[in-house]
Amino acid sequence: MLSPSPIVPVVLAGGSGTRLWPVSRDSLPKQFQVLTGSQTLYQQTLQRVSDRSLFAPPLVLTHEDFRFFARRQAAEIGMEVTVALEPVRRDSGPALIAAALIARKLHGEGCLVLALAADHVVRDAPLFLDACRAGAAAAAAGQIVTFGITPTEASTAYGYIRPGGEPGPGGARPVAAFVEKPDLATAARYLAEGYLWNSGNFCFPAGLLVEEAARFEPAMVEAVREAVETAFEDLGFIKLDPGAFAAAPAKSIDYAVMEHTRCAAVVEARFRWSDVGSWNALHELAEGDAAGNVAHGPVALLDSRNSYFHSDGPLVAGIGLDAVSVIATEDAVLVMPVDRAQDVKALVGKLKSERHNAATEHVKVHRPWGSYQSICRGEGFHVKKIVVEPGGRLSLQKHHHRAEHWVVVKGTAEVTLDGRVFEVRENESTYLPLGGVHRLANPGRIPLELIEVQTGSYLGEDDIVRLEDAYNRG
Structure with a gap:
């Protein structure tokens, strides 16, 4: 034995x-x-x-x-x-x-x-x-x-x-x-x-x-x-x-x-x-109200029963609903009868085949150094909020098709640009020209938050040429 x-x-x-x-x-x-x-x-x-x-x-x-x-x-x-x-x-x-x-x-x-x-x-x-x-x-x-x-x-x-x-x-x-x-x-x-x-x-x-x-x-x-x-x-x-x-x-x-x-x-x-294999499973795990509703996040209901509501941001309001599930995030809303919860996987497969970005990616994208979140985008520009955790460093990189403007709103940024290293503090900004070799790092003890405004002819995430990376990414 x-x-x-x-x-x-x-x-x-x-x-x-x-x-x-x-x-x-x-x-x-x-x-x-x-x-x-x-x-x-x-x-x-x-x-x-x-x-x-x-x-x-x-x-x-x-x-x-x-x-x-x-x-x-x-x-x-x-x-x-x-x-x-x-x-x-x-x-x-x-x-x-x-x-x-x-x-x-x-x-x-x-x-x-x-x-x-x-x-x-x-x-x-x-x-x-x-x-x-x-x-x-x-x-x-x-x-x-x-x-x-x-x-x-x-x-x-x-x-x-x-x-x-x-x-x-x-x-x-x-x-x-x-x-x-x-x-x-x-x-x-x-x-x-x-x-x-x-x-x-x-x-x-x-x-x-x-x-x-x-x-x-x-x-x-x-x-x-x-x-x-x-x-x-x-x-x-x-x-x-x-x-x-x-x-x-x-x-x-x-x-x-x-x-x-x-x-x-x-x-x-x-x-x-x-095994939390469906939204129904989360409904069953939670304790509902007198009408059998379960609500997570900002939810307002009137004359609704036996339903599940989950919101990660926007207010979800329901009137006269019975046996439905409503799940809302910043960029997607799912509405379905509770007895169709097992069909969500098929729906996601359809979204992937149609190449909807929301099928796989969140608005807030996590990285080893922190996260970034899209705020606004249009023809020739893209605005993001970037958060770099204490000690975090982005790769040393350059772009072929875009320039960037960084505005620090919290913490202190350590910026490398074409071999020069300098700090950018709260309410200060810096400009990174197209083709400039640059890196962003957080040398402080609190998260660094900044607004990044990208401008250029192509703003895809694949326009990143990593020259050196602390996290061994390709």
Whole structure:
């Protein structure tokens, strides 16, 4: 029997979360947003595994685009994490194999891995820890454990697990079958027959998962093993080899391993759980008013019921509405009947095919050094608000088609222009001519805020020639 410690939490934080559009987009997906409570879903996940008597420091797997979100948001809650970067998305199979291989390097051959999605909501922390201990006991006995959630209703939004056999260590039972999302009548039958919701979270001995994956998906394991063995350090991140990782077949861990292995077991978890897979899920998680409405942000209602409203800025006012969802951001508004929430993903696909920028990008765009936000644009000009965090530095760069005017409204800017370095303080401005080699930095202790006015014949973000970059971007 393997030692039950350490339990290495692996947080999978690379998804895009398109079902929660327009709040969740490719550029800032739902796991890094505050949707319930006062912390992001990712931060809540890290907090759940913060007990160092039970868990080792977390290993986070995320896409390269999100590496600075992962580090910054962990630091905000005082968590030290190791962040490994997936150069391309290959689904959960390659991700968990990579996590298992990295965990073995960091914590030894006998370590157990607790794999958690970064974008789930879990209530009842003591019950969550009980489930982790049970899962670890079963994993230490040589099983690959999935956590099945006790259903509260006949839901069509989740896959299901049919337990079989007698309970073993930790109360885990063999998995008799995994089944896809059912229709309502089938879901009701599953509920009556004792099926569990498939949470997509796992606990397993790192070595066992790799061994079982090698039996069923040898090409996947070979590619991921090469990606891990040739990984390199980049600004404190573990960067998997791009070519090797891209060669791994894209497949979920359920299809790659769990549906084939004889080591699959399920622990029934009794905590309240949601994968936050739709706006309806957030409606159900919140406490509504007497009319069944849930409102987040500036919302005013008259004679409305059983509805969900979310606004990140503009006032949303509703009259005589019943069973609708309204989600408003600065640049997009989604309106739908509550029973069409699962169609949001298809809508986003349509927007992407039509090349709507709002399908993937927010008005406020985050960068490693801070953020920028479009204020106004027209023929030959574009006005932005730029925020540079303390110590942040933009790349040394130039533009072929535009000049820029910078007006500092808060803090002090350190400006490099054609080899000269100077400061621009509040209520001061500077001009950067077309072709000038320049850099913006914040040497102070408070965020630097400035207004940038771009003028020129072409104002696209791809008119940036980076000559030197502190964040190793291309």
